[in-house]
Amino acid sequence: MSLSVKMLVDEIIESLAEEAKYHKAKEVIVGLRQTLVILDDGRAGVNMTLRGNYSQIPSAALELLQLAKSPNPLLASVGCATINAFLSKNGEDFAGNEEIELMDIRTTDRVAIIGNMTPLIPQVQSRAKEVIVFEDNQLIASKETFPWWAEKLMLPDCDAVLVTGVAFTNKSVDEILSWTKKARFRAMIGPSTPVSPNITRAGRFDLVGGTRITNTKIAKAVIKSGGGIRDLKGFTKKTVLVRSRQKxxxxxxxxxxxxxxxxxxxxxxxxxxxxxxxxxxxxxxxxxxxxxxxxxxxxxxxxxxxxxxxxxxxxxxxxxxxxxxxxxxxxxxxxxxxxxxxxxxxxxxxxxxxxxxxxxxxxxxxxxxxxxxxxxxxxxxxxxxxxxxxxxxxxxxxxxxxxxxxxxxxxxxxxxxxxxxxxxxxxxxxxxxxxxxxxxxxxxxxxxxxxxx
The missing domain is CATH 3.90.550.10 (Spore Coat Polysaccharide Biosynthesis Protein SpsA; Chain A)
Incomplete structure (x- = not known):
């Protein structure tokens, strides 16, 4: 079934639905920067908090998963944090400093970066011929970045594409995939990224990099106080899932x-x-x-x-x-x-x-x-x-x-x-x-x- 018929978020929810029937959320914390969901078995997941109208949040895990499909950005953040909690044991712990060590970026490449990857940009620029950054957050956007509406026009000509996990939360990932079919390398990275085999299936992404919470007590305190992932340094681990081989x-x-x-x-x-x-x-x-x-x-x-x-x-x-x-x-x-x-x-x-x-x-x-x-x-x-x-x-x-x-x-x-x-x-x-x-x-x-x- 094509991506236009079934969205990636639907596939991932379906893959987790049976397990979710037997779990509840122990705690849901919607912070200023991050949303944290802790399941009844101790697994925890985070996701960037997108702005939206706050409403009643269920405790049943299956209902929480369904929120990932919500048009309300805040509820979608809760749903995606729940997905990340269920997937928190997926992937391998990444011992390196930066995911760029695993990226197939070449000196002749035109690379697109979609979302807030400010620390990664100079590293990519040092390896690629050209780097194009798309960013809609007005606090980060500059005259050197491009708005979201330019993606459809510019992405088809890119050799490599790096996208944050927020593209999954706001459901733009399916369109991005359709515009980058000819890219040699695609990666989705960042704390909001669901480390799911569905992300790499059918050649969607070659590299998936997410975040695992290693100390939920500290994470609760930091996120409640409005902190972000950088404030949790030492209490998280980067995890990666690499597409193993070409078919x-x-x-x-x-x-x-x-x-x-x-x-x-x-x-x-x-x-x-x-x-x-x-x-x-x-x-x-x-x-x-x-x-x-x-x-x-x-x-x-x-x-x-x-x-x-x-x-x-x-x-x-x-x-x-x-x-x-x-x-x-x-x-x-x-x-x-x-x-x-x-x-x-x-x-x-x-x-x-x-x-x-x-x-x-x-x-x-x-x-x-x-x-x-x-x-x-x-x-x-x-x-x-x-x-x-x-x-x-x-x-x-x-x-x-x-x-x-x-x-x-x-x-x-x-x-x-x-x-x-x-x-x-x-x-x-x-x-x-x-x-x-x-x-x-x-x-x-x-x-x-x-x-x-």
Whole structure:
């Protein structure tokens, strides 16, 4: 389910609801700067106090959780502090000085900082090419910061995005995520941050950093007197949750009817006793990508048994006559939500060198963003590796233009990363019987030449 349908706050409340049925709040303290919720088992959570109308606060933990969805900012603060109390044992204690030690920020990056991270700004500036700060608090905002309404315009071009946990409290996080799909690195940090696996799920954030209260007695006294997190130094611990690894898949496009090649499915054409599909699957697996999805359409009943034999997943595109884009969309919609990037591989490029797949994959591991395409003799080839931030754009592309038009639209921009490779196979597809015969003749000639040596 997309973020536009179910908000992140709903997901986290659902994940805690069953446990919350058996707990109550021992104490709720709404302070000038922070709100503190202490559960009946001693767990405690804090959240920045947002201004709003004060009203009756329930004691049942499940009802307190629901307050996180309230349009009243103050009640939302109470609800989010309750969430943080339930999550207070999540994450690992962070022994370092600053979370920036865990951030993937590079010297070429344009970094967005959303919210009050004043101590962190100079550290980010020392590492990045450009830093953009968004802040609406008039006590902190300056001529060097941008207001919230500029986020939609500027965030899509950022390589890294750092946001405070208050974005979760005020429910702006879902929009921020939608505007930063192409960012290589995203982090949510600060005392109000819920250290929940839901935050890192589906590639939302790569790093989550929150705060654990270690002395509730001191915390109560400080927060009652109007103090903040800095006044609790020595009585809290920073906790972090790091997204462990990137997930890649490959989509092999094999839905065409093969009308120009004698009606034989291209996936079942052979080279040296191996089918095109078998050759392609093996090269992808050798590069280190094991999650492979084959999109079939025409002659699906002939190709599906081979997919089972090769132990790869398959999905049928019933609308294969609509063209390649329909198969790409079918494949994308069949992928798990937490995929970070895909190899997009037409099955009729069997001569792509194995090392080409490896080179593209290594480039993506280094960049962790964008669209990566091989180039041979100055022309883009196959396969391409596409980061998840571009999936929606491909799905909404005009049918006639297809995914290739989306890729070409980024030529000359940092989104499209080109790798110059000595691999003519990236440009050699097999569309007709004549091309297939030429390919077989070429291989026979190569075999004769190698035997003479």
């Amino acid at each position: 890649l898949s490959a989509i092999i496009l094999a839905a065409g009817a093969g009308n120009r090649i004698g009606g034989i499915p291209k996936a079942l054409l052979t080279l040296q006793d191996k089918t095109f599909l078998e050759i392609t699957v093996q090269k992808i697996k050798n590069a280190g990508v094991n999650d492979i999805l084959v999109v079939v359409g025409a002659d699906a009943e002939k190709i599906l048994p081979l997919c089972r034999e090769l132990r790869v997943r398959a999905v049928v595109n019933d609308n294969w006559q609509a063209g390649m884009l329909s198969s790409i969309i079918t494949g994308l919609e069949a992928l798990p939500q937490d995929i970070d990037a895909i190899f997009l591989v037409p099955v009729d490029f069997p001569l792509v060198k194995p090392e080409t797949y490896s080179a593209i994959l290594e480039a993506w591991k280094k960049e962790r963003r964008g669209i990566i395409s091989p180039v041979y003799n100055g022309k883009l080839g196959h396969p391409v590796l596409i980061s998840s931030g571009y999936f929606d754009e491909i799905k909404s592309a005009p049918r006639e233009a297809g995914a290739r038009a989306v890729i070409h639209s980024y030529e000359g921009k940092k989104d499209l990363i080109l790798i110059q490779l000595d691999d003519p196979g990236t440009r050699e597809d097999v569309d007709t019987e004549e091309q297939y015969e030429k390919l077989l003749a070429k291989l026979r000639a190569q075999n004769k030449k190698s035997k003479k040596k």
